[in-house]
Amino acid sequence: MEVNSQNVLEVKALTKVYPGDVTAVNQVSFSVGKGEMVAVLGPSGAGKSTLLRCLNRLIRATGGQVLVNGQDITQRRGKALRQLRSDVGMIFQQFNLVPRLTVFENVLAGRLSHTRNPFWFTASVTRWFSEDNKQKAYDALKRVGIEHLAPKRADSLSGGQQQRVAIARTLAQEPAVILADEPVASLDPASSQRVLSILKEICKSKNIPVIVNLHQMDLAQQYATRIIGIEQGHLVFDGKVGDFTLDIAKKIYGEQFESAVFNPDLERVEAA
Ligand SMILES: Nc1ncnc2c1ncn2[C@@H]1O[C@H](COP(=O)(O)OP(=O)(O)OP(=O)(O)O)[C@@H](O)[C@H]1O
Ligand SMILES: [Mg+2]
Numbered sequence: 001m002e003v004n005s006q007n008v009l010e011v012k013a014l015t016k017v018y019p020g021d022v023t024a025v026n027q028v029s030f031s032v033g034k035g036e037m038v039a040v041l042g043p044s045g046a047g048k049s050t051l052l053r054c055l056n057r058l059i060r061a062t063g064g065q066v067l068v069n070g071q072d073i074t075q076r077r078g079k080a081l082r083q084l085r086s087d088v089g090m091i092f093q094q095f096n097l098v099p100r101l102t103v104f105e106n107v108l109a110g111r112l113s114h115t116r117n118p119f120w121f122t123a124s125v126t127r128w129f130s131e132d133n134k135q136k137a138y139d140a141l142k143r144v145g146i147e148h149l150a151p152k153r154a155d156s157l158s159g160g161q162q163q164r165v166a167i168a169r170t171l172a173q174e175p176a177v178i179l180a181d182e183p184v185a186s187l188d189p190a191s192s193q194r195v196l197s198i199l200k201e202i203c204k205s206k207n208i209p210v211i212v213n214l215h216q217m218d219l220a221q222q223y224a225t226r227i228i229g230i231e232q233g234h235l236v237f238d239g240k241v242g243d244f245t246l247d248i249a250k251k252i253y254g255e256q257f258e259s260a261v262f263n264p265d266l267e268r269v270e271a272a
Contacts, residue, residue: 006033007067008177008209009055014064016050024050026233027064032177034207037200039220039241041249042230043256048213051230052179055211056088057081069176089175093182095162099155103146103165106154107137110172140171144198160191167198178202180212184219196223197269217249217260222269241268 009032016025024047032038040048054061057073066073073084097106111133129137141147144164149157154165163183170178180199184192196212200223203210214220220227220241227244229237229252237248253260 007031008034008069010067012065014054015062016054017062023233028235030228030238032209032211034209035204036209036226037203037224038211038226038228039224040213040228040230041217041220043253046230047233048230049181052181052213055179056090057084086173087176089170089173089178091166091170091180091183093185095166097154097162097165101154103152103154104150106165107140107168107172110169111137137172140168143171144168159187160194163195178208178210182213185215
């Protein structure tokens with residue numbers, strides 16, 4: 001594989017075999033550089049979530065390597081593994097906020113790996129964090145445009161707002177790369193556009209690569225700079241959005257093509 005010093009993430013022959021001999025990710029290799037927004041597309045069961053989960057070690061790969069800023073993370077344990085988790089931000093479909101905590105406290109959780117206190121979830125959460133950490137959490141909330149919601153309980157927010165809190169939490173973490181697994185699958189169209197615009201803006205202005213699993217091809221076409229296609233665990237396409245043609249889409253999605261939305265006439269959305 002070509003070695004590029006700008007690569008933040010390098011994935012080499014990554015393979016995940018689940019018990020029962022299910023090969024969910026099969027010899028997948030690619031690298032991602034600063035400022036790239038990569039959409040991972042593929043039919044249900046193709047291995048998209050498994051791929052992302054191997055990249056932040058939520059699950060352990062069976063084979064291959066994942067390098068983050070040149071460091072192999074596949075064999076890490078203990079403290080080194082925790083460090084990795086702070087380098088790799090993760091955003092989920094269901095937001096994964098702590099419902100009873102405030103928006104601000106949820107975002108502060110993103111600073112956890114930068115504090116020594118392990119009891120953050122006990123009463124009076126905020127007093128355990130330094131002013132610097134609090135400022136970073138506030139800045140992250142501002143960046144996603146919801147600083148006015150800071151004192152609200154997380155579970156009082158709309159889905160779109162909760163996903164913005166989750167993005168702020170990830171930003172507060174100061175990650176080297178952001179992974180997002182179907183971040184807009186539970187959102188209405190307007191909120192979906194907003195969330196992807198925010199991710200794109202972060203990717204461009206902060207130069208943080210974003211890798212996002214998406215079900216909707218049209219959203220990938222609008223926001224991504226690059227598309228990776230996964231089919232039965234194999235990487236079957238890796239190229240610029242403009243090179244992702246109807247024929248390729250049909251090949252990747254197979255029988256599921258009808259339920260995926262391909263729109264060759266969409267205007268691309270550039271970051272502000
Ligand atoms: N914990 C697990 N144990 C065993 N098999 C699993 C496990 N998780 C996923 N699989 C299998 O691995 C394959 C890939 O699943 P994965 O969830 O990664 O696909 P996906 O592309 O994210 O699908 P979707 O679009 O539906 O979210 C599927 O065949 C799935 O059944
Ligand atoms: Mg999935």
